Amino acid sequence: MTKTEYPRIGETVLTETLPNGLRVVIVPKPGYRKRYAFFTTRYGGMDMRFKLDGVWHDTPAGIAHYLEHKMFDTEDGDAMQALSLNGAEPNAFTANSMTAYYFDCTEHFEENLRVLLSFVSVPYFTQESVDKERGIIAQEIRMTEDGPDWRVYKNLLACLYRSNPARVPIAGTVESIQEITPETLYACHKAFYAPSNMLLCVVGNVDADTVLSIANEVLPAEPGEPIERDYGAEEELSVFQKSMTFPMEIASPQFLVGFKCPAGDDDLFRQSLIGELACDILLGDSSPLFMRLYDEGLINGSFGGDFDQLPGVAYLFAGGECKEPEKVSQAIMDEAARLAREGVDETFYQQIRRANFGASLRSLGSFENIAVGMADGYFRGFDPYRFPEVYDSITKADIEAFLRENIVEERRAISMLVPKSEANA
Amino acid sequence: MRTVRKELSPGVFFNYIPAKKFKNGLLSVQLLMPISAETVAPGALLPAVLRRGTERCRDMRALSCALDLLYGAGLSYTVRKKGENQCFGFLMSFIDDQYALGGEKLLEPSADLLGEVLLRPATENGAFLPAYVDGEKDNLTDAIRSILDDKRDYADKRLIEEMCRGERYGIPRLGTEEAVAALDSAALYDFYQRILMTAHMELFYCGSAEQERVEDALRHGLRGLPHGERVEPTRSIRVAAPAQPRYLDETMDVTQGKLSLGFRAPAEDEHAMLLANLVFGGYSNSKLFLNVREKLSLCYYASSAYHRSKGIVTVSSGIEFADYQRAHDEILSQLKAVQAGDFEPRELDGAKSVLINAIRSREDSGMRMEENTLGQAATGLWEDEETLIADLQAVTPERVAAAAQSMALDTVYFLKGEGDAK
Numbered sequence: 001m002t003k004t005e006y007p008r009i010g011e012t013v014l015t016e017t018l019p020n021g022l023r024v025v026i027v028p029k030p031g032y033r034k035r036y037a038f039f040t041t042r043y044g045g046m047d048m049r050f051k052l053d054g055v056w057h058d059t060p061a062g063i064a065h066y067l068e069h070k071m072f073d074t075e076d077g078d079a080m081q082a083l084s085l086n087g088a089e090p091n092a093f094t095a096n097s098m099t100a101y102y103f104d105c106t107e108h109f110e111e112n113l114r115v116l117l118s119f120v121s122v123p124y125f126t127q128e129s130v131d132k133e134r135g136i137i138a139q140e141i142r143m144t145e146d147g148p149d150w151r152v153y154k155n156l157l158a159c160l161y162r163s164n165p166a167r168v169p170i171a172g173t174v175e176s177i178q179e180i181t182p183e184t185l186y187a188c189h190k191a192f193y194a195p196s197n198m199l200l201c202v203v204g205n206v207d208a209d210t211v212l213s214i215a216n217e218v219l220p221a222e223p224g225e226p227i228e229r230d231y232g233a234e235e236e237l238s239v240f241q242k243s244m245t246f247p248m249e250i251a252s253p254q255f256l257v258g259f260k261c262p263a264g265d266d267d268l269f270r271q272s273l274i275g276e277l278a279c280d281i282l283l284g285d286s287s288p289l290f291m292r293l294y295d296e297g298l299i300n301g302s303f304g305g306d307f308d309q310l311p312g313v314a315y316l317f318a319g320g321e322c323k324e325p326e327k328v329s330q331a332i333m334d335e336a337a338r339l340a341r342e343g344v345d346e347t348f349y350q351q352i353r354r355a356n357f358g359a360s361l362r363s364l365g366s367f368e369n370i371a372v373g374m375a376d377g378y379f380r381g382f383d384p385y386r387f388p389e390v391y392d393s394i395t396k397a398d399i400e401a402f403l404r405e406n407i408v409e410e411r412r413a414i415s416m417l418v419p420k421s422e423a424n425a
Numbered sequence: 426m427r428t429v430r431k432e433l434s435p436g437v438f439f440n441y442i443p444a445k446k447f448k449n450g451l452l453s454v455q456l457l458m459p460i461s462a463e464t465v466a467p468g469a470l471l472p473a474v475l476r477r478g479t480e481r482c483r484d485m486r487a488l489s490c491a492l493d494l495l496y497g498a499g500l501s502y503t504v505r506k507k508g509e510n511q512c513f514g515f516l517m518s519f520i521d522d523q524y525a526l527g528g529e530k531l532l533e534p535s536a537d538l539l540g541e542v543l544l545r546p547a548t549e550n551g552a553f554l555p556a557y558v559d560g561e562k563d564n565l566t567d568a569i570r571s572i573l574d575d576k577r578d579y580a581d582k583r584l585i586e587e588m589c590r591g592e593r594y595g596i597p598r599l600g601t602e603e604a605v606a607a608l609d610s611a612a613l614y615d616f617y618q619r620i621l622m623t624a625h626m627e628l629f630y631c632g633s634a635e636q637e638r639v640e641d642a643l644r645h646g647l648r649g650l651p652h653g654e655r656v657e658p659t660r661s662i663r664v665a666a667p668a669q670p671r672y673l674d675e676t677m678d679v680t681q682g683k684l685s686l687g688f689r690a691p692a693e694d695e696h697a698m699l700l701a702n703l704v705f706g707g708y709s710n711s712k713l714f715l716n717v718r719e720k721l722s723l724c725y726y727a728s729s730a731y732h733r734s735k736g737i738v739t740v741s742s743g744i745e746f747a748d749y750q751r752a753h754d755e756i757l758s759q760l761k762a763v764q765a766g767d768f769e770p771r772e773l774d775g776a777k778s779v780l781i782n783a784i785r786s787r788e789d790s791g792m793r794m795e796e797n798t799l800g801q802a803a804t805g806l807w808e809d810e811e812t813l814i815a816d817l818q819a820v821t822p823e824r825v826a827a828a829a830q831s832m833a834l835d836t837v838y839f840l841k842g843e844g845d846a847k
Contacts, residue, residue, distance in 0.1 A: 291485060
């Protein structure tokens with residue numbers, strides 16, 4: 001295995017690509033009792049259209065998530081139960097461009113790892129089991145749809161993007177999942193769950209050679225075919241729809257304002273750190289704008305923002321509970337224009353950079369954060385543990401250019417939720 | 426892991442957990458007092474107002490900047506319920522000294538800032554700044570109203586309120602809108618001064634620094650803490666279920682119904698009760714998960730929780746409105762199975778593994794150790810980890826069934842959609 005030391009953050013990482021193309025990343029954690037395995041495929045809610053065996057497939061919204069649910073079924077029972085009998089509560093999630101299965105445990109790690117690798121790589125679906133799951137997933141979708149945080153976010157993406165699949169809900173809709181059959185699930189598993197499209201990350205005190213030999217033994221020898229994906233045409237930077245207002249059974253109105261940024265393909269990591277720094281400088285807890293809006297009672301502690309990237313997608317967003325979203329959104333644009341015009345204060349810039357470095361470091365306390373970061377970096381072509389060096393390379397001129405270019409009217413969309421009681425009044 | 430617990434001054438305890446493996450240190454200062462209808466609202470408001478500004482950092486921006494300079498340290502206020510005690514205070518997380526770019530020390534300035542937020546607030550004419558109090562009253566009112574936004578939390582909260590009406594446990598953690606509205610700057614300041622002298626205090630540190638250094642840092646940070654007669658945390662009172670369970674429902678415009686059930690579970694064999702709850706509905710191999718969710722597809726989630734300090738079990742589930750009766754009956758019939766000892770050895774073994782795994786892995790998280798320490802301090806139930814694990818391993822199916830038999834249905838709460846006939 002290749003061993004890389006990261007002295008600035010006190011970490012060591014072992015990596016290897018197996019003959020079948022599987023990327024294995026091991027992050028040793030001396031002193032911890034818990035061991036954590038994270039097995040993931042570069043396949044998520046956005047991957048609805050792809051080419052397999054020379055043929056383009058269009059699959060229903062929500063299929064990656066449906067597949068995630070059904071992967072726990074095995075011919076001789078249920079993998080979740082097998083793992084939890086060993087004290088390892090397994091879990092899984094489907095994101096926009098990743099599906100992951102993971103567990104942590106203090107005992108029986110090797111046995112549990114075998115179960116994990118085996119149930120994720122061997123599909124077993126029947127018409128009956130697929131039909132039965134529909135009710136459970138429909139309930140999950142309904143529950144999600146009742147959640148204001150999800151709704152305000154999804155509406156924002158639907159405003160920002162015309163055709164990119166990021167605007168489609170990851171779990172699909174109660175209608176779209178009706179079309180899912182065992183055959184489509186098998187086809188998606190074949191396309192996306194091949195070792196060369198996957199990554200295994202293990203965090204904790206483990207023997208690296210044993211992990212490799214278990215992976216070699218349990219997983220298929222064939223790497224699988226490279227997959228072509230279609231996320232639709234590259235989008236213009238103007239937004240699809242300026243705003244959307246949605247009534248819900250909630251106590252206080254909420255909003256999210258988003259600014260569409262160039263999706264970019266060179267140095268995504270640097271772009272993401274610039275976006276995050278710009279967001280904190282513009283409207284973070286220690287920014288002059290945050291203070292002013294908070295003092296005026298326009299925002300409360302729920303207010304916050306971030307920068308996010310997905311295939312073909314990049315946007316800065318901010319929001320929270322707020323009674324006058326248009327006013328706050330305008331204030332954000334005015335402040336960005338001021339910073340672009342007058343420049344960012346050098347001392348403040350250094351302070352935010354130091355704070356973000358510390359926050360990045362503190363996030364490594366979570367094994368899940370470590371593994372998700374490793375997988376995301378690998379799938380998108382960067383090393384997430386290089387963040388100290390990337391921060392070194394960013395200057396305040398980068399931040400000013402980012403704000404000048406992106407935080408403008410044409411790129412802005414706003415998603416608002418209003419309480420039903422007010423909507424009816 | 427070696428934990429040190431010592432009383433720094435009467436009613437003020439320091440818990441020290443050395444750990445070199447973490448990237449960050451964690452400091453916590455918590456005040457505990459028995460829950461009462463009069464003190465929950467000021468107790469919830471106070472830490473939010475204190476977090477607004479100090480003598481030195483007069484406003485939130487100045488505080489945020491101070492935290493930025495400590496490498497993005499996190500300082501959050503907490504309002505928690507542990508048994509029938511309200512706990513509020515502050516948690517501070519900061520990177521370990523070894524990663525500071527200039528080799529500076531971060532523990533001491535962090536402890537200072539923590540002490541400053543608690544003891545040296547921004548004041549005006551001998552009270553809190555009215556603007557801060559008013560602003561945080563609005564925020565707290567919004568937070569109380571927003572419990573409605575997460576229907577799962579809302580249903581669970583309503584169940585506890587109804588089931589434990591008249592008990593400390595049934596008093597809402599954040600108080601009521603009316604109680605918040607009645608507070609003003611002067612009243613809150615009086616409450617603050619009283620509470621600093623009378624609340625039981627728990628200090629906590631987990632990280633790489635030596636004990637003496639942490640104690641010095643905390644003593645310095647907390648200089649000026651007044652002395653007084655501190656009230657010990659209260660022990661929860663156990664109450665029997667009514668002869669007939671109470672049924673309540675509420676209607677709202679939601680797409681998914683929420684069914685919550687509350688049971689009294691006074692079993693004295695609490696270790697067996699921990700496992701009985703897991704077998705019933707507490708993990709992914711439980712009867713509720715496997716039968717109500719997986720086998721019958723009656724709901725997206727159905728799980729149970731044992732509130733050990735209070736001796737109750739709650740079940741929460743999300744269902745189609747039309748499935749109300751079936752889900753209700755199925756949940757109760759699964760409980761009967763546990764009470765009858767009708768479970769496989771693997772169901773109990775799995776429960777033991779999951780629980781023991783959770784106990785063992787606690788030491789990998791400073792936050793979980795803090796939470797656990799606070800819970801033990803509030804309930805007075807200090808358990809040695811290895812003794813606990815050994816006893817859990819020895820629990821028999823008979824003990825589990827006997828503990829489950831103590832469970833009696835008290836209250837059923839159903840949140841249903843508009844226009845749906847039940």
